[in-house]
Amino acid sequence: xxxxxxxxRRVIGAAAEAAPKIAxxxxxxxxxxxxxxxxxxxxxxxxxxxxxAKETHLPEAPRLRGELARTTFQLRLFGEVLTDGAFLRxxxxxxxxxxxxxxxxxxxxxxxxxxxxxxxxxxxxPFAFSVAGGDTASALAAGCPVVLKAHPGHxxxxxxxxxxxxxxxxxxxxxxxxxxxxHGVEPGVTALKDPRIAxxxxxxxxxxxxxxxxxxxxxxxxxxxxGELGSVNPVVVTPGAVKVRGAEVVKxxxxxxxxxxxxxxxxxxxxxxxxxxxxxxALRDAxxxxxxxxxxxxxxxxxxxxxxxxxxxQPSVTVLASGDPDGDLFRPTLLTVRGEDFRQAGEVxxxxxxxxxxxxxxxxxxxxxxxxxxxxxxGLTATVHAEETEAEDVRVLLPALTRLAGRLLWNxxxxxVTVSWAQQHGGPYPATTAPTTTSVxxxxxxxxxxxxxxxxxPDALLPPALREANPWQLPRRVxxxxx
Amino acid sequence: xxxxxxxxRRVIGAAAEAAPKIAxxxxxxxxxxxxxxxxxxxxxxxxxxxxxAKETHLPEAPRLRGELARTTFQLRLFGEVLTDGAFLRxxxxxxxxxxxxxxxxxxxxxxxxxxxxxxxxxxxxPFAFSVAGGDTASALAAGCPVVLKAHPGHxxxxxxxxxxxxxxxxxxxxxxxxxxxxHGVEPGVTALKDPRIAxxxxxxxxxxxxxxxxxxxxxxxxxxxxGELGSVNPVVVTPGAVKVRGAEVVKxxxxxxxxxxxxxxxxxxxxxxxxxxxxxxALRDAxxxxxxxxxxxxxxxxxxxxxxxxxxxQPSVTVLASGDPDGDLFRPTLLTVRGEDFRQAGEVxxxxxxxxxxxxxxxxxxxxxxxxxxxxxxGLTATVHAEETEAEDVRVLLPALTRLAGRLLWNxxxxxVTVSWAQQHGGPYPATTAPTTTSVxxxxxxxxxxxxxxxxxPDALLPPALREANPWQLPRRVxxxxx
Numbered sequence: 001x002x003x004x005x006x007x008x009r010r011v012i013g014a015a016a017e018a019a020p021k022i023a024x025x026x027x028x029x030x031x032x033x034x035x036x037x038x039x040x041x042x043x044x045x046x047x048x049x050x051x052x053a054k055e056t057h058l059p060e061a062p063r064l065r066g067e068l069a070r071t072t073f074q075l076r077l078f079g080e081v082l083t084d085g086a087f088l089r090x091x092x093x094x095x096x097x098x099x100x101x102x103x104x105x106x107x108x109x110x111x112x113x114x115x116x117x118x119x120x121x122x123x124x125x126p127f128a129f130s131v132a133g134g135d136t137a138s139a140l141a142a143g144c145p146v147v148l149k150a151h152p153g154h155x156x157x158x159x160x161x162x163x164x165x166x167x168x169x170x171x172x173x174x175x176x177x178x179x180x181x182x183h184g185v186e187p188g189v190t191a192l193k194d195p196r197i198a199x200x201x202x203x204x205x206x207x208x209x210x211x212x213x214x215x216x217x218x219x220x221x222x223x224x225x226x227g228e229l230g231s232v233n234p235v236v237v238t239p240g241a242v243k244v245r246g247a248e249v250v251k252x253x254x255x256x257x258x259x260x261x262x263x264x265x266x267x268x269x270x271x272x273x274x275x276x277x278x279x280x281x282a283l284r285d286a287x288x289x290x291x292x293x294x295x296x297x298x299x300x301x302x303x304x305x306x307x308x309x310x311x312x313x314q315p316s317v318t319v320l321a322s323g324d325p326d327g328d329l330f331r332p333t334l335l336t337v338r339g340e341d342f343r344q345a346g347e348v349x350x351x352x353x354x355x356x357x358x359x360x361x362x363x364x365x366x367x368x369x370x371x372x373x374x375x376x377x378x379g380l381t382a383t384v385h386a387e388e389t390e391a392e393d394v395r396v397l398l399p400a401l402t403r404l405a406g407r408l409l410w411n412x413x414x415x416x417v418t419v420s421w422a423q424q425h426g427g428p429y430p431a432t433t434a435p436t437t438t439s440v441x442x443x444x445x446x447x448x449x450x451x452x453x454x455x456x457x458p459d460a461l462l463p464p465a466l467r468e469a470n471p472w473q474l475p476r477r478v479x480x481x482x483x
Numbered sequence: 484x485x486x487x488x489x490x491x492r493r494v495i496g497a498a499a500e501a502a503p504k505i506a507x508x509x510x511x512x513x514x515x516x517x518x519x520x521x522x523x524x525x526x527x528x529x530x531x532x533x534x535x536a537k538e539t540h541l542p543e544a545p546r547l548r549g550e551l552a553r554t555t556f557q558l559r560l561f562g563e564v565l566t567d568g569a570f571l572r573x574x575x576x577x578x579x580x581x582x583x584x585x586x587x588x589x590x591x592x593x594x595x596x597x598x599x600x601x602x603x604x605x606x607x608x609p610f611a612f613s614v615a616g617g618d619t620a621s622a623l624a625a626g627c628p629v630v631l632k633a634h635p636g637h638x639x640x641x642x643x644x645x646x647x648x649x650x651x652x653x654x655x656x657x658x659x660x661x662x663x664x665x666h667g668v669e670p671g672v673t674a675l676k677d678p679r680i681a682x683x684x685x686x687x688x689x690x691x692x693x694x695x696x697x698x699x700x701x702x703x704x705x706x707x708x709x710g711e712l713g714s715v716n717p718v719v720v721t722p723g724a725v726k727v728r729g730a731e732v733v734k735x736x737x738x739x740x741x742x743x744x745x746x747x748x749x750x751x752x753x754x755x756x757x758x759x760x761x762x763x764x765a766l767r768d769a770x771x772x773x774x775x776x777x778x779x780x781x782x783x784x785x786x787x788x789x790x791x792x793x794x795x796x797q798p799s800v801t802v803l804a805s806g807d808p809d810g811d812l813f814r815p816t817l818l819t820v821r822g823e824d825f826r827q828a829g830e831v832x833x834x835x836x837x838x839x840x841x842x843x844x845x846x847x848x849x850x851x852x853x854x855x856x857x858x859x860x861x862g863l864t865a866t867v868h869a870e871e872t873e874a875e876d877v878r879v880l881l882p883a884l885t886r887l888a889g890r891l892l893w894n895x896x897x898x899x900v901t902v903s904w905a906q907q908h909g910g911p912y913p914a915t916t917a918p919t920t921t922s923v924x925x926x927x928x929x930x931x932x933x934x935x936x937x938x939x940x941p942d943a944l945l946p947p948a949l950r951e952a953n954p955w956q957l958p959r960r961v962x963x964x965x966x
Contacts, residue, residue: 020882020886023882023885024882066584066585069583069584069585070584070585073583073584074584076583080963084963084965086960086965091904091905092905093901093903093904093905093906099901099903100552100556100559101549101552101553101556101557101901101902102549102552102553102901104901104903105895105901107901107903107905107906108905109904109905109906109907109924109926112885114918114919115886198911213700213705214700214701217696217697217700217705218697221860221911221912221913222696222700222912222916223912224917224918224919377704388941391941391943391944394944395944398944399503399506399507402506402595402935403503403598405935406933406934406935406936407935407936407937407938408935408936408937408938408940409938409939410937410938410939410940410941410944411939412588412938412939418576418582418584418585418587418588418590419584420576420582420587420590421574421576421592421960421962421963422574422575422576422590422591422592422936422960423576423590423592423936424592424934424935424936426934427933428681428704428933429704429705429706430704433705434707435597435707435933436597436707436929436930436932436933436934437934438934441592443592443934446919447919449919450889450910450911450918450919451889451907451909451919451920451921451926452885452888452889452890452891452907453889453890453891453905453906453907454890454891454893455890455891455892455893455895456892456893456894456895457891457893458871458874458893460874461874461877461878461881461893475965477569477904477905479904480563480567480904482567482569482958
């Protein structure tokens with residue numbers, strides 16, 4: 001299933017033609033489109049969810065039902081962002097002959113859609129990070145047409161979700177060309193090189209994301225590439241937390257690293273426990289008791305098997321629980337290694353391993369823990385399990401943890417990424433290729449907006465966001481003062 | 484004059500060591516540092532300005548005095564940004580068990596400094612876009628140490644400005660390592676490849692900026708590269724403006740394209756006049772009457788002479804005023820070409836020509852004007868000179884102009900870029916390599932900030948910006964509501 005050259009041309013041409021029309025829509029209109037899309041997807045749940053389950057082997061309930069609910073909530077939340085209006089960042093500086101650096105002209109700044117966006121869907125969230133997922137929702141909210149490159153892991157679902165989404169948007173009044181789905185690696189690359197594509201977003205592996213990033217930045221005119229790639233998501237457990245609630249930590253940890261058969265970008269891949277933690281049996285038992293689960297597809301299962309073998313081959317690594325697969329069902333594998341050996345093993349133990357495995361690293365004290373953290377690559381999350389009485393010990397760790405991730409968690413687990421105003425899903429490379437942005441939460445819209453200033457324009461020619469009377473009653477900064 | 488390998492190692496090492504210390508400073512502390520730096524630079528004016536004049540051939544007054552005033556104003560304005568606090572984008576979402584997509588944890592988001600920044604200084608603004616210029620000011624305000632790669636066009640000024648700036652910052656309490664200057668192409672490239680450098684900024688030519696961008700994105704861990712490259716800055720003049728105030732337009736145009744010997748990134752390189760405009764003699768006279776001025780240095784003068792010869796060689800181009808150089812003094816060259824011929828000549832006439840020249844392109848009507856605009860590359864600015872009675876004609880042009888630039892001007896000239904809250908200095912490639920950002924104005928700080936979310940943290944361990952009591956009294960969004 002691959003989009004042919006003619007169809008690809010048609011899709012990109014239609015997106016380019018739609019872009020200026022969508023740019024003229026009001027935020028209120030786009031909010032209506034997004035809500036209509038959410039309603040249509042909810043209405044199609046009983047068709048889409050079984051299709052997703054068939055293609056991804058993920059359970060219908062609660063997983064896929066919950067994921068679709070998250071997806072449609074996300075579309076509606078971007079509707080709220082549009083209604084709120086702060087995303088327009090309207091800023092007005094009136095002319096000021098006494099501006100200290102010299103007379104200031106009247107200058108007013110807001111944002112406009114960046115242009116047609118190309119979104120590469122992920123394998124592991126067939127709804128929330130796929131066709132109608134966060135990248136699509138935020139780009140549409142920004143006023144950009146979206147060309148969606150489907151993930152080959154769920155092609156039928158992608159096509160059908162795309163149809164429901166597109167029809168709902170157009171029925172709600174959006175221009176034709178606002179959204180379409182393409183299939184195939186080569187068509188995706190061709191689209192990424194097309195001069196009419198103004199930005200791209202991606203969720204997936206480091207090698208795949210890096211290859212596409214390299215293409216995006218090598219174009220004659222490079223474009224922003226918002227790639228969410230890899231993350232090991234370290235979790236630090238303090239001596240106090242081990243002592244007070246070690247069993248609870250073990251349970252939470254195994255639940256988190258096996259969730260979705262370990263196929264989450266926020267899977268805790270490393271658990272740092274103090275030496276002599278005494279939780280070995282509990283870890284072994286909990287991991288051993290976890291049921292086998294299918295992986296998304298054979299390619300991902302093969303990659304996991306290969307990567308896991310490399311980890312187990314490390315002489316310094318001890319196997320706590322050996323999750324040998326039972327047919328297509330994968331049981332969790334839990335490894336452990338001493339901090340010193342972890343440091344010496346180099347990157348093999350530090351890379352993300354996509355699937356149901358994790359490594360317990362023991363540390364000799366806070367000094368060694370800091371060294372271990374300093375040598376990790378950045379990622380999406382970093383977590384601490386500690387007692388409040390240990391706050392001062394944790395404070396010392398915070399700079400290292402902040403360097404490591406875009407989201408820090410206290411006594412919680414990184415899997416499960418809420419969609420809200422304060423969410424941050426990103427981080428320095430290789431977590432993302434764009435560390436100043438987020439791909440989840442309301443701020444994700446900013447990736448698809450470009451600022452434009454208007455100097456000295458007559459009121460009638462200004463965008464409504466910048467007119468003197470503030471007809472949309474937006475929050476604005478006027479002459480430096482927030483309203 | 485080139486920084487040797489040992490010194491380069493020391494500078495980058497000191498910056499990396501300073502980064503976590505600066506990250507712990509409060510915005511109020513950093514505001515103090517910036518104000519102290521501004522005061523010290525103002526106090527050194529009588530030493531720095533003659534040094535700048537000697538190395539750049541720019542006139543001391545009003546140009547260099549004005550530019551230094553702009554530079555110190557800019558440092559103080561970022562102090563205001565820090566005091567204002569909105570740049571922290573503090574966002575608080577309390578835990579909400581009834582959040583529609585499923586229970587929401589307590590999650591709070593703010594920004595942290597991205598890390599050591601490498602800034603490549605420009606040739607043409609030895610103060611405002613150089614050592615203590617906008618990139619440095621915004622990176623320091625964000626809390627990032629700065630390694631400044633000096634422009635070879637003013638090495639002595641760069642060294643001396645760097646000393647004044649660094650000493651003032653440190654005397655005001657900033658950590659050693661917060662700022663230093665390096666010299667030389669190779670040291671600049673070595674620094675750009677150093678894994679401790681977290682972001683880079685650049686102002687200069689398309690080939691130079693693209694080469695550095697390519698290095699930044701090819702690193703094992705790519706970093707954001709904020710390059711402000713090239714721009715032709717088209718100006719459209721309507722029939723009404725020609726009729727009502729043609730002479731005034733001509734005067735403004737020649738003044739703008741010859742300002743600073745045409746060595747502004749916002750120089751109007753193309754003036755679109757309606758056919759039969761009748762301003763030929765006025766243009767010829769105004770350009771012919773403009774005095775000769777020196778260029779910044781021989782390399783730039785040589786590049787200009789070469790590029791200009793290519794333009795003049797186009798058979799369809801007519802010379803309105805031939806600014807043959809008088810020794811080291813360059814007089815303006817003004818060319819003209821019919822719209823149809825301009826379209827056929829391809830990119831040679833569309834590229835930026837850095838120096839005192841410009842091209843008048845005549846258009847047959849609005850249809851041809853739109854085609855001409857649609858075929859231009861994006862840039863920093865696009866300008867319209869029109870009568871208010873022509874508003875509806877201009878409205879039709881606005882989508883094309885918005886696609887072309889980050890700043891649109893009405894009845895004004897693009898040279899002269901005020902520093903304010905609403906300023907936008909950027910645009911799609913090749914104007915910049917980062918079209919969602921600005922390099923002038925208060926929003927420039929965002930380039931050096933990275934969002935971090937804190938999930939479930941005890942209040943005492945949160946950054947002050949996110950604590951429940953809002954100790955800094957910041958504007959925040961709490962549970963979706965703006966305060």
